[in-house]
Amino acid sequence: MTSRTERTRAALQGAALQLFTERGFDHVTVEEVATAAGVSHMTFFRYFPTKEAVVLDDPYDPVLGDAVRAQPAALSPLERVRRALLMAWGTLPEPGEDETRARVALVAGHDGLRAKAWANNQRTQDVLADALVEDGVPPLEAQVAAGACLGALMAALLDWGAGGEGGLGDRISSALGQLAPPPIAEGVP
Amino acid sequence: MTSRTERTRAALQGAALQLFTERGFDHVTVEEVATAAGVSHMTFFRYFPTKEAVVLDDPYDPVLGDAVRAQPAALSPLERVRRALLMAWGTLPEPGEDETRARVALVAGHDGLRAKAWANNQRTQDVLADALVEDGVPPLEAQVAAGACLGALMAALLDWGAGGEGGLGDRISSALGQLAPPPIAEGVP
DNA sequence: TCCACCATGTTAGTGACTAACATGGTGGGG
DNA sequence: CCCCACCATGTTAGTCACTAACATGGTGGA
Structure with missing residues (x-):
């Protein structure tokens, strides 16, 4: 049901939100977020154009x-x-x-x-x-x-x-x- | 009258404004702006905390x-x-x-x-x-x-x-x- | 004239972001 | 059930904004 891309996207957002909240936005690298979500930093940027975008995602x-x-x-x-x-x-x-x-x-x-x-x-x-x-x-x-x-x-x-x-x-x-x-x-x- | 720092600052802003207008903000590096103003890129950052700040300077x-x-x-x-x-x-x-x-x-x-x-x-x-x-x-x-x-x-x-x-x-x-x-x-x- | 200080340069490093190409898993058609 | 094409992903190498630590040189005052 949930396609692979949706799962990866959610994993990235979840990992980012948790890490940023724990340690602060500036003290977490994109690399770390990606690793925590089980992907590489290139995949991160395929889903979100900037480090900030993973927090600011809203399509209203x-x-x-x-x-x-x-x-x-x-x-x-x-x-x-x-x-x-x-x-x-x-x-x-x-x-x-x-x-x-x-x-x-x-x-x-x-x-x-x-x-x-x-x-x-x-x-x-x-x-x-x-x-x-x-x-x-x-x-x-x-x-x-x-x-x-x-x-x-x-x-x-x-x-x-x-x-x-x-x-x-x-x-x-x-x-x-x-x-x-x-x-x-x-x-x- | 105009101290050295004021002159350097003005030179940086002038060079930046001209280069950015000519070639676009993204196609000019801080290094180029600094060189055009006759200083190194480190001096640029001593005057302005970010590349954008040289355009957005207003103390009102x-x-x-x-x-x-x-x-x-x-x-x-x-x-x-x-x-x-x-x-x-x-x-x-x-x-x-x-x-x-x-x-x-x-x-x-x-x-x-x-x-x-x-x-x-x-x-x-x-x-x-x-x-x-x-x-x-x-x-x-x-x-x-x-x-x-x-x-x-x-x-x-x-x-x-x-x-x-x-x-x-x-x-x-x-x-x-x-x-x-x-x-x-x-x-x- | 000399000295102290401050602006500047040098060098080396980190991290966000990009491009080009290689690869592997997944799903659909035979 | 297998095979193939495709798409998501990884690898590698690079650019550029920005920072830190230390070296140096010119300028202004004593």
Whole structure:
């Protein structure tokens, strides 16, 4: 059922996560991760383009683009992205909570990993912005809306990973809530 | 007047900017930059901790922290950061417009450079957030406010560097404008 | 003029990442 | 059940960013 490649991939991620958590990202070589997973360092790089990628693997981008398209075009770009992220969060297939926490904690505690995480974010940002641009939103406005929302989301994520208490979902909705337009007296549009 | 270290530093930055622009960041080695500046590669690393740093050198962070503290505490955290960035932009000593453009263009067009730029942004974000926390704003809320504003600002910067027309200042104020609370009929608080 | 110090060079090493080629296990067709 | 083709993997050798330890030389002040 699980093909050989899937098993190898999982073995690499598992070994990497464990070793990085135990000894720190910088004090584990790719060679060691590969050996722990029972392969050579070349195989590692066939699965993950960089040492960081084995920690930062997340393929959610397409879902998010669709979520933006699903929002009513009458809202401001910022509000569309904001609601899209809130909505998508509920539907994403989450891996185990503990594993997610371990990964985010690694990222929060290491400059190089954080840098790469931001780089990934940039791709997500482009996906979100493109979805808006297709609907006629000016590119700069689209990028800004996506950038602001992702900036807020990332802040919540890193804060959680750095040791904050409570559930991740709560933090995300509270973070995005800060970007919400203030309620207009009575009667929501 | 200009000490030897200042001259060497400027020579390295100049050589790097020119070579990177001509041949692309990845196709120039640190060794070549150093040689072009008349020093060895070890001297390069004594001035800049990474190859990317020679492009991403900007020491504005402390100014921004003070700008946040200067905003009235009655405003929302988001609004305080937003106004602080707008205000600080006017007072910053800008290097030559052309050089800035060349640098931002390099960053906009290269994944590794963008990643490091985001990492720098993280430092700036911490400075902004800390200024809020000192005033009693909860840490998560502070990080989110700073993250959202910097996300918007970065989007405007990269869009400009990628070839957008017009002045950088206009883009920045328009980007941050998107995060402004909608005007409350008449009478601004 | 001489001395002390600091910027710089030299050398040697580690580790991430790549390219070219060799090999072996696995699955599907005969 | 066997064979063959293919794909995942290993081997080897190389480049380049970055670091550490030690040697040296020019510059500025006494």
